[in-house]
Amino acid sequence: xxxxxxxxxxxxxxxxxxxxxxxxxxxxxxxxxxxxxxxxxxxxxxxxxxxxxxxxxxxxxxxxxxxxxxxxxxxxxxxxxxxxxxxxxxxxxxxxxxxxxxxxxxxxxxxxxxxxxxxxxxxxxxxxxxxxxxxxxxxxxxxxxxxxxxxxxxxxxxxxxxxxxxxxxxxxxxxxxxxxxxxxxxxxxxxxxxxxxxxxxxxxxxxxxxxxxxxxxxxxxxxxxxxxxxxxxxxxxxxxxxxxxxxxxxxxxxxxxxxxxxxxxxxxxxxxxxxxxxxxxxxxxxxxxxxxxxxxxxxxxxxxxxxxxxxxxxxxxxxxxxxxxxxxxxxxxxxxxxxxxxxxxxxxxxxxxxxxxxxxxxxxxxxxxxxxxxxxxxxxxxxxxxxxxxxxxxxxxxxxxxxxxxxxxxxxx
Amino acid sequence: xxxxxxxxxxxxxxxxxxxxxxxxxxxxxxxxxxxxxxxxxxxxxxxxxxxxxxxxxxxxxxxxxxxxxxxxxxxxxxxxxxxxxxxxxxxxxxxxxxxxxxxxxxxxxxxxxxxxxxxxxxxxxxxxxxxxxxxxxxxxxxxxxxxxxxxxxxxxxxxxxxxxxxxxxxxxxxxxxxxxxxxxxxxxxxxxxxxxxxxxxxxxxxxxxxxxxxxxxxxxxxxxxxxxxxxxxxxxxxxxxxxxxxxxxxxxxxxxxxxxxxxxxxxxxxxxxxxxxxxxxxxxxxxxxxxxxxxxxxxxxxxxxxxxxxxxxxxxxxxxxxxxxxxxxxxxxxxxxxxxxxxxxxxxxxxxxxxxxxxxxxxxxxxxxxxxxxxxxxxxxxxxxxxxxxxxxxxxxxxxxxxxxxxxxxxxx
Numbered sequence: 001x002x003x004x005x006x007x008x009x010x011x012x013x014x015x016x017x018x019x020x021x022x023x024x025x026x027x028x029x030x031x032x033x034x035x036x037x038x039x040x041x042x043x044x045x046x047x048x049x050x051x052x053x054x055x056x057x058x059x060x061x062x063x064x065x066x067x068x069x070x071x072x073x074x075x076x077x078x079x080x081x082x083x084x085x086x087x088x089x090x091x092x093x094x095x096x097x098x099x100x101x102x103x104x105x106x107x108x109x110x111x112x113x114x115x116x117x118x119x120x121x122x123x124x125x126x127x128x129x130x131x132x133x134x135x136x137x138x139x140x141x142x143x144x145x146x147x148x149x150x151x152x153x154x155x156x157x158x159x160x161x162x163x164x165x166x167x168x169x170x171x172x173x174x175x176x177x178x179x180x181x182x183x184x185x186x187x188x189x190x191x192x193x194x195x196x197x198x199x200x201x202x203x204x205x206x207x208x209x210x211x212x213x214x215x216x217x218x219x220x221x222x223x224x225x226x227x228x229x230x231x232x233x234x235x236x237x238x239x240x241x242x243x244x245x246x247x248x249x250x251x252x253x254x255x256x257x258x259x260x261x262x263x264x265x266x267x268x269x270x271x272x273x274x275x276x277x278x279x280x281x282x283x284x285x286x287x288x289x290x291x292x293x294x295x296x297x298x299x300x301x302x303x304x305x306x307x308x309x310x311x312x313x314x315x316x317x318x319x320x321x322x323x324x325x326x327x328x329x330x331x332x333x334x335x336x337x338x339x340x341x342x343x344x345x346x347x348x349x350x351x352x353x354x355x356x357x358x359x360x361x362x363x364x365x366x367x368x369x370x371x372x373x374x375x376x377x378x379x380x381x382x383x384x385x386x387x388x389x390x391x392x393x394x395x396x397x398x399x400x401x402x403x404x405x406x407x408x409x410x411x412x413x
Numbered sequence: 414x415x416x417x418x419x420x421x422x423x424x425x426x427x428x429x430x431x432x433x434x435x436x437x438x439x440x441x442x443x444x445x446x447x448x449x450x451x452x453x454x455x456x457x458x459x460x461x462x463x464x465x466x467x468x469x470x471x472x473x474x475x476x477x478x479x480x481x482x483x484x485x486x487x488x489x490x491x492x493x494x495x496x497x498x499x500x501x502x503x504x505x506x507x508x509x510x511x512x513x514x515x516x517x518x519x520x521x522x523x524x525x526x527x528x529x530x531x532x533x534x535x536x537x538x539x540x541x542x543x544x545x546x547x548x549x550x551x552x553x554x555x556x557x558x559x560x561x562x563x564x565x566x567x568x569x570x571x572x573x574x575x576x577x578x579x580x581x582x583x584x585x586x587x588x589x590x591x592x593x594x595x596x597x598x599x600x601x602x603x604x605x606x607x608x609x610x611x612x613x614x615x616x617x618x619x620x621x622x623x624x625x626x627x628x629x630x631x632x633x634x635x636x637x638x639x640x641x642x643x644x645x646x647x648x649x650x651x652x653x654x655x656x657x658x659x660x661x662x663x664x665x666x667x668x669x670x671x672x673x674x675x676x677x678x679x680x681x682x683x684x685x686x687x688x689x690x691x692x693x694x695x696x697x698x699x700x701x702x703x704x705x706x707x708x709x710x711x712x713x714x715x716x717x718x719x720x721x722x723x724x725x726x727x728x729x730x731x732x733x734x735x736x737x738x739x740x741x742x743x744x745x746x747x748x749x750x751x752x753x754x755x756x757x758x759x760x761x762x763x764x765x766x767x768x769x770x771x772x773x774x775x776x777x778x779x780x781x782x783x784x785x786x787x788x789x790x791x792x793x794x795x796x797x798x799x800x801x802x803x804x805x806x807x808x809x810x811x812x813x814x815x816x817x818x819x820x821x822x823x824x825x826x
Contacts, residue, residue, distance in 0.1 A: 197645030231771035232610030
């Protein structure tokens with residue numbers, strides 16, 4: 001179908017991003033706004049004020065997800081867009097926040113320019129995605145898909161020592177009402193998000209459409225050796241877990257580099273005990289992050305991780321154990337939605353780039369119940385989870401145009 | 414010269430070690446007794462009580478080293494034995510404490526059995542060796558050799574935030590008097606110490622004589638890369654300092670293992686920033702501990718460390734820097750003292766084993782002013798700097814016999 005002209009106000013989205021960044025402002029362009037914090041509550045209030053001004057009905061669900069609804073003329077399932085309201089500590093102004101506010105700007109523009117749609121549209125701001133206050137993440141989207149287990153709010157303890165339930169009560173949310181946040185009337189979910197990687201930039205492209213969210217597994221590995229004096233204990237008698245950890249990092253990196261893109265394996269967290277400069281370590285704990293968008297390659301990478309840990313520990317005579325602390329199979333987008341989004345891009349004169357998402361997103365969770373796709377906006381230098389993350393307004397407007405056109409296509413016709 | 418029978422009371426040394434371990438007792442066999450702490454003061458008082466009972470004159474010098482003196486009939490330089498009074502946190506009952514109390518038992522036995530020597534003998538308990546309260550170490554022995562620089566007591570801040578000067582005043586020591594602790598009348602220093610390694614045990618030997626204390630250098634290395642998203646950032650564009658650190662560990666370990674004993678290189682301390690499981694690290698700081706007793710091999714090992722860091726950082730496109738935070742050249746024992754000690758061992762029916770010390774000791778500092786040698790006592794499983802460190806009483810008595818015979822040889826004849 002042909003496209004209609006939809007005006008997206010560049011000044012508006014720039015101003016909203018700027019104003020929202022003040023809620024949790026953390027030096028320069030940094031933002032620290034964790035779920036259920038005072039800054040977070042203020043952000044939600046500010047946003048609901050904008051909804052009211054735009055004539056969009058808003059509400060907070062029992063989990064703390066904020067919804068703005070543009071009622072359709074026909075009853076039935078609705079189409080949802082949005083992203084998360086929380087940030088890393090410190091994060092930047094765009095991760096999550098951009099998709100949330102982009103959804104608002106797109107829907108406000110549609111309402112102003114075309115009035116009520118046929119199918120209802122909602123914009124969601126997920127309350128918690130980053131895991132920056134509580135271990136694990138996707139708390140908000142899991143509430144919507146009914147994936148939160150009974151008692152979980154009391155069991156999950158945040159980095160500040162407070163449970164999710166306690167933190168919720170601090171912002172007047174009642175954890176016992178969590179089941180009421182579940183939705184079964186969402187037909188399609190489309191999330192706009194910054195890429196958080198360098199692929200679009202390296203190809204000179206502003207926008208990409210995600211056809212699959214990578215599979216991701218986190219192994220927490222413990223290698224147990226024997227602490228000894230760094231001077232008095234000969235190399236040949238040592239059981240040094242730091243050396244075995246280095247072997248693991250080296251072998252996994254060599255293997256994944258030989259596979260080439262999009263395979264990635266990362267060791268970003270290492271804890272050495274007792275961590276003394278003159279002591280052969282007793283124990284090393286580290287996290288291995290494994291990702292690939294293709295299920296068979298992903299499983300192969302994971303199997304290789306397990307073999308490598310076992311082999312390297314064995315070579316050094318160490319005890320070892322691992323546990324899987326996060327595990328997400330690759331999540332494909334809905335092919336029909338991807339095709340529609342790509343056609344929309346072409347109609348807008350944008351090269352129709354398809355790509356995988358190397359990061360996890362609420363969209364992954366939403367895909368358990370709804371058709372899903374994502375729109376990526378170019379990130380400067382591929383940076384994210386840092387105050388320096390940046391996407392320029394021109395790219396952002398192109399992304400919102402794609403989103404607005406897509407919503408028009410599926411909701412107004 | 415022939416040896417005379419000298420009786421060493423096994424029950425006495427066992428009892429003194431047990432009683433001393435109560436000062437700073439830290440669960441089971443653990444001892445945490447840092448310099449200038451209340452536990453440390455109590456330990457010194459207890460010890461001085463034992464000296465009084467044994468008829469040995471004792472004093473605390475301006476640094477807090479405790480001295481017990483058995484006056485000789487002839488004036489002139491004296492012979493000193495002893496070790497340190499402080500422990501790791503938690504350490505065990507033997508590191509330092511054994512050499513200190515062994516000296517006391519040997520000298521008390523000599524006094525009781527032979528009366529006054531010709532040359533004066535002193536037993537020293539160094540106030541601080543471990544660096545377990547203040548960074549750096551050898552504070553006590555450096556006071557004795559005049560190696561403490563003006564103002565140092567005010568500049569060194571301990572792990573608890575207190576300066577050395579403040580900690581000294583807490584136990585009624587006046588830092589301005591530190592220079593008075595210097596001694597220039599010590600002709601020979603012999604330190605008995607647990608081996609802290611597995612060499613004697615692996616050879617079925619109780620006692621060894623140290624002919625050289627290893628050279629030791631600590632490099633604090635920083636590798637600076639770029640933090641990025643572990644999923645969204647391709648391997649080929651990363652600047653990951655964890656991978657480069659692993660390369661360094663792997664290459665240094667391979668190199669030093671190919672050299673065989675006594676070369677050792679240890680990475681026991683690693684700090685990753687920001688240390689997130691899903692974040693390519695921004696920076697890794699780690700300590701490389703390099704040791705070898707032969708000066709030319711030691712320098713070669715250090716040169717290889719520097720080249721390896723540079724090469725591995727370069728391969729990954731990282732910035733790097735290092736600083737040397739501890740540096741001790743190999744310290745040879747006095748050959749005449751070693752020969753005398755070995756002859757004494759043979760006369761006592763002990764295999765005359767010569768070995769290097771892989772650990773640093775106060776003896777290293779004392780060697781700047783005096784002839785020096787060390788007597789090592791077998792360590793169970795080579796363990797030290799842990800509550801499980803252990804040496805059996807039979808071995809300990811053999812070590813004290815060697816020490817007492819040596820002191821008799823040089824002071825009574």
